[in-house]
Amino acid sequence: MIIKSNNKQYNSEYILYKTENLIKTRNNIYYTTIEISNKAKQYSNGTSIENLYLKPILRAILEMNQ
Known part of the structure; x- marks a missing residue:
């Protein structure tokens, strides 16, 4: 499964790897x-058009790994 966000594509293996790493x-x-x-709740309250394809929980996991 491929997830698109901000002209980037994430596959499910990459997201799983990042979750395990976190x-x-x-x-x-x-x-x-x-x-x-809690971070995902903040994102779901202020959902922007640019991150329409990326679910708040996935966005939180990816941003917490950076």
Whole structure:
């Protein structure tokens, strides 16, 4: 599956890799999950046209890895 955002394409393997990397680098999985969900809520409240194809949860995971 290919997901498009801001002229970039992400496949599902890349997103899975980034998710696993984010969880491995953090000490507490519970707080990491809470942080991701809070960030996704912020994105869903202010959904912009430029990130229409990228779901808020995926956007949060990708941005937290940077």
